[in-house]
Amino acid sequence: MNRFYVACDLGAETGRVMLGTLHKDKLTLSEVRRFQNPPLEEKNSLQWNIPHLYQEILTALREISVYEEPIDSVSCNSWDSDYLLFSPDDSLISPTYHRNDPRTEAGMAEILSKVPWETIYEETGVRKMPGNTLFQLGAEKSRRLRRSRLMPIADGFNFLLSGVPRIEMSLASATQLYNPVTRAWSDRLFKALGLPPELFPAIVPAGTKLGVLRPEILKETRLEEAHVVTSCSHELAATLAGLPVSRGENWVFLRSGGWALMGTELIGPIINEAGGESNFTNQMGYGGSVHFYKQVVGLRILEECKQFWKERDSELDDDVLTHLAIAAPPFESLIDPSDPRFLTPGDMPLKIQAFCKETDQPVPRKPGPILRCVLESMALLYRKTLQQMETLTGRRFTRLFLLNGSSPNLLHHFIANALQIPLVVASPDTTGIGNVIVQSLALGHIGSLDEAQELVRQSFKTETITPHAAVWNSAYDKLEELVPS
Secondary structure, eight states, X not given: OOEEEEEEEEOSSEEEXXXXXXXXXXXXXXXXXXXXXOOEEETTEEEEOHHHHHHHHHHHHHHHHTTOOOEEEEXXXXXXXXXXEEOTTSOEESOEEOTTSTHHHHHHHHHHHHSOHHHHHHHHOOOOOTTSHXXXXXXXXXXHHTTOEEEEHHHHHHHHHHSOOOEEHHHHHTTTOEXXXXXXXXXXXXXXXXXXXXGSOXXXXXXXXXXXXXXXXXXXXXXXXOEEEEOOOBHHHHHHHTSOOOTTOOEEEEEOSSEEEEEEEESSOOOSHHHHHTTEEEEEOGXXXXXXXXXXXXXXXXXXXXXXXXXXXXXXXXXXXXXXXXXXXXXXXXXXXXXXXXXXXXXXXXXXXXXXXXXTOOOOOSHHHXXXXXXXXXXXXXXXXXXXXXXXXXXXXXXEEEESOOSOHHHHHHHHHHHTSOEEEOXXXXXXXXXXXXXXXXXXXXXXXXXXXXXXHHHSOOEEEOOOOTTHHHHHHHHHHHSOO
């Protein structure tokens, strides 16, 4: 018997609705609908277009109903920090602010005037992020919160679909109002900030069945057998639930992008001074696991270089750039990618050249050597982060999973060699896979997480890159001289 699941993957830039099919020992995933999610600029405010996202989901559900297959369940996952507010009659309170809205700076100052940062980290184990839920609440008007109900984005959409208000644990832990030790909202922060407990619905674990679709949605979509399930509501937790890891394996993940995330999965949080100083975050995952990670520099330096060359009519094809980088001398020059100068846009090749000159290294002048310098430096910085994680966790990691592998393939090889562990390029659909896996576990269609991970191994291809160049060890010594401890 076939089983069908709908995964609504709401990204901060693009949304996707996918149909997962479980047939015997095979799981397949197909994209039903893809849509853009641009923020709205209203005067001096940055907001989300929630009605647009809701209509896109309904359109996708209508399209799925045409297949005339019995849909078992539906679930949403999303980015963190932002939230929906609902009035007592369950209507949406507008606007829904974007985490980069200018108001968040004042909100952060307001919160920190009431609670020291050290207390916040001690309670939550979450790094300081200006746009997170806690600091956004510092900018909220009291009239908007009065008798309101707050839910993170994915949980808000699960509520819109089911009518049952719950917050799944992974998104709850990302609000910076949740204590991962007590596994509950932080009474200490709630009391210090005067937040009414009734503002937040009850927290539930991933894999909780909320109920069937609302009557009006049932009438419109005809998906009469579909239940709404909380998968892992946070996109990162959903992604990690979809990895083909093995029991007892010490693995690490790297999610690429303009900014990257690097971390691992633990059985409990690590909240101490060393973790706080290194900007590590503790976030809940499937089955009560904890994802311990930090934000590191990603592809933004490379993208800024490419934009610089494009603006000067020197744009090069990605394949040509890679060829030029391969031809350039290895480890001739390195930079500290976390140096503040590289965190702002504009004239990136000139900034790289200035850094190399200041540190008495050969100055790269052409695109090939510049690109090689950037990619080698990024890979070595990830090795430094890996060593931080090994010190903090007391673990020795043996494999890295690369998520969102849209970065250059040359960088993948550099990372494997720099870290000296195999690198696995995960499926680009891993977030949707994890969403569907948790739904299937919740409904009892898969017996255990071990069974689910074996199913993923059998159903989706991955690429493994094995390290082969030990010369990176001496290159790392050179980077350590450039990067402050």
